[in-house]
Amino acid sequence: MTLSLDDLPARLQGLSPEELEILETELRARLWQRRWDRWTPYPWQVPPDHIETLGWWLQLGGRGTGKTDGCARYMVAHVNGPPCDPRLRGGHRMAIIAPTQGDAVEACVNGPSGLRAHDPRVVLRTTAGGTFARWPNGAEAKLFGAHTPDDVERLRAGGNRCLVWMEEVAAQRRLGEAITHSEMGLRIGPNPHYIASTTPKPRTELIALTRRPDVIRTQGRTRDAVHLPQEQRDKLIAKYAGTRTEAQELDGILLEDIEGALWSRDGLDTARVGAAPPLASVVVAMDPAATSTDDADEMGIIVAGRGAAYIPDRNGFARQHGYALDDLSGRMPPVEAARKAIKAYHEHRADAIVAEVNNGGEWIGAVVRQVDPTVNYRTVTASRGKQTRAEPVAALTDQGSAHIVGSLPELEEQLVTWVPGDSSPDRLDAYVWALTDLMLAPAGNLAAVA
Known part of the structure; x- marks a missing residue:
């Protein structure tokens, strides 16, 4: 018996709810089977x-x-x-x-x-x-x-x-x-x-x-x-x-350490810790995108602290160690970046938000003070090249005195794949500013060494 499409509505109206449910289930199963059979794998x-x-x-x-x-x-x-x-x-x-x-x-x-x-x-x-x-x-x-x-x-x-x-x-x-x-x-x-x-x-x-x-x-x-x-x-x-x-x-190739990179994966893993000890100081470092309207680059936002205790590094020198606590970086508008940094500032009881202003970052201070005028905010200015700033921070990892707490995969990837001479990414830059502020800058004179 051949059933025309014109006859279909009347036939469907004559079915009971139970029969309609059975029909729907059967049609769904056939549709799934057709899709399943058409799939051709790589x-x-x-x-x-x-x-x-x-x-x-x-x-x-x-x-x-x-x-x-x-x-x-x-x-x-x-x-x-x-x-x-x-x-x-x-x-x-x-x-x-x-x-x-x-x-x-x-x-x-x-x-x-x-x-x-x-x-x-x-x-x-x-x-x-x-x-x-x-x-x-x-x-x-x-x-x-x-x-x-x-x-x-x-x-x-x-x-x-x-x-x-x-x-x-x-x-x-x-x-x-x-x-x-x-x-x-x-x-x-x-x-x-x-x-x-x-x-x-x-x-x-x-x-x-x-x-x-x-x-x-x-x-x-x-x-x-x-x-x-x-x-x-x-x-x-x-x-x-x-x-x-x-x-x-x-090509889906798993790259490991990159020749010429300042940080190595083994070095980061060796220095990695599961939790931070009591901290003497915490900063939230920000490295901006090129302009306040640039959404192509990331806003680098890294939270880091300096330990209260003096612990020997691999050279036997007792010093306060640095700890990268969180990576809040990402592509976001200026107000969102400021709010995220301010939230981290209060949650971690930070001493300051530190922001680099060379690359169009002057807007950060204005937005931060607009959102929360109680924040202690200071700027840093890069007077030396990125490699010159990054090398002493990479040396801290090699010496066993700079640690990543847990896992910060996006930051770690930038550290182990950046080669001096390439454009440095914003997470890495914010990390360098944070560790420089906490461990390498003379007290009260960060801009002089930046």
Whole structure:
């Protein structure tokens, strides 16, 4: 019997609510199957045959190579495969950990390469227990961030899982803690494991992952991502050809220490501490974008302190050590930058906000005083080159007297990849101003040495 489209409304009106629900479910399933069958993977998106228990499938790739797409596809296939625990509704309890929970929602669930692109039956639900991606059969993936201490605490209580997807591993601020606490919960089923996607950056934890025998790596290059327009690929490759940006951001190569850089990864790791001791002084250092209206560059905002105790450095010289406490840098308008610095000033009971004014930074003082006139604010002026200012601060790390507290990945990447002669980034500049103020400048005469 052939049914014309003209007859369809009448036929649908004749169905009971139960029959309509069955029809809708069947149509959704067929739509999902059609989408699923049309997907053609890149070679680097094809998962390994087997991943060890607590092991990893790590997708490294340049921009536009479908890393998120590959992981989303894997998770949907996992849900529709054998149950990890038949006692659970849907058979699976999973986790998605992204730089922030918002990133998990936007990229991993709702985005054009997220779970819903592969399985439109997925729904997003926020309850008292958290935010979840859920399937009709009851399987679920809980969404986490890895940016703040509160995010890590939520991971401690994140529950047991059979699969963890780590999205943009290299951009997760508290990556080490996120791995530790998620691993504690990988306890469901016969083979709990990780999948991960990232554009590589020289993070200590990421480098360590790539050296583990239970981590299987696949790698994709932007130049081979044929789903991207050829013109776009050609322009990106032409613009960044032969640079570190091409190797890392387009070819997906994990770069480690850079020849000529003043800081080394091993040096930062050796000096790293888990917590700061009692501090004698704290400053919030600001290095501005070129102008108050420039949103192309970052505003460097670094909080650092000088320890109260005199501790021997590697040369046996007893001195007060420096501690980088927080990195609040980012692209933001002037008022937001001032408010962020002022908030840090009060939270850390800082002695001053210190701002560099050579590069169009005169606006900082006016905005800071407008927002909070009680702040102790002072300026510094660079009379020497960036290398000359940075070298003594890098030497503090080599001597074991300058420390990063916990992990500040964006700052650390700038430190270990900046080579004198290149344009120095704003986080690095703010860090140099902070440590110079705390440890290298004669009292009351910072501008003279800056």
